[in-house]
Amino acid sequence: MKNVVIEETDTTPRVEFDFAKGLFEFKGLSIPEDTQGFYNPIAQTLEQYGQNPTAKKHHLTFTFLYINTSTSAMVSRILKIFESIQAKGHQVNVVWSFESDDEDMKDLGTYFSSFTNLPFKFIPHEEIV
DSSP states (O other): OOOEEEOOOSSSOEEEEETTTTEEEEEEEEOOSSHHHHHHHHHHHHHHHHHSOOOSEEEEEEEEEEEOHHHHHHHHHHHHHHHHHHHTTOEEEEEEEEETTOHHHHHHHHHHHHTOSSOEEEEEESOOO
């Protein structure tokens, strides 16, 4: 599959997928006006990849400054896709990165980790740029 790079905007995160290396990253603010319009093509690409994953190890990184409720639903969908990849015998690791003083984003990551079988690693940072 062709790698994906979507540049960050004022309301959407940077999205970068390197399928051969198994690297999948979301970084920035996610408050799109049309959450479905932004995330559906991303989720569909991941679903297509998930049918026949090529990497043995997958690293899914979320470094959000803030996300709205509708983005949370899409993150759940993305995590389910990676659970199906893991169920096929592929290794999946999730990194939830957040600003060290942002308890809400830390708690949100904990919430996501509570309903998935994917291993989560929580990484606080002084500032996300």
